[in-house]
Amino acid sequence: MLKTNRPSALVLLAVLILFSLAKPLSKVPNILFVISDDQSYPHASAYGCRGIETPGFDRVAREGVLFHTAISGSPGCSPSRASLLTGRYHWMIEHAGTHASKFDNKFATFPDLLEKAGYWIGYTGKGWGP
Template sequence: MNRREFLGATIGGGALLAQVPPKRPNILFILADDLGYGDLGCYGQERIKTPNIDRLAAEGVRFTQAYAGSTVCAPSRCCLMTGKHTGHATVRGNKAPELGLRPDETTVASLLK
């Protein structure tokens, strides 16, 4: 193989690889209000049956260490959606809907598109 053939094969192969779309992750994110760590069967709950969520947990990823971004739900959700620390988040409380998440905020969902 001479230099010209080698360059042609290399460039042609690179062009083919560049056209393959990347495989996108399959993420199922479930958020439930007032759900404690021990409220699901997969985390040890015996009285309340949660078979579908337990099956998802058995076949996927379970979160075993986490913290709440804030003491109330709206700022916590803002931290969860943006990845920002409470001190840098734009949502400060549950009141005043006009102070919600700004349209220009980068969220985890927008990064996964």
């Protein structure tokens, strides 16, 4: 005859009930932040450009967000990227706002803040500067 351990069975049942009543963890949104070097506004097929095919970009545009108006914080590429990454005007971030591309640790960037919040961060291409 098979004997059961009633206290263990009751504990297991209680644990299963508690887990079934627990609220699921809130799902955080996926964030894809792309900065393209030397790409002008219309040069993606999502914008109607016929000479260039950008299927990956087009999918993001369809399923996410496609900008139609954007303002640059600076006429230079590195200062503009530094402004985007820090959320500050380029003149507020010292050398990070110049073509020197040196970020002082006192200026947090969005990727740094997202990583501290538990996001997985990755990059490809120009990872050495803003």
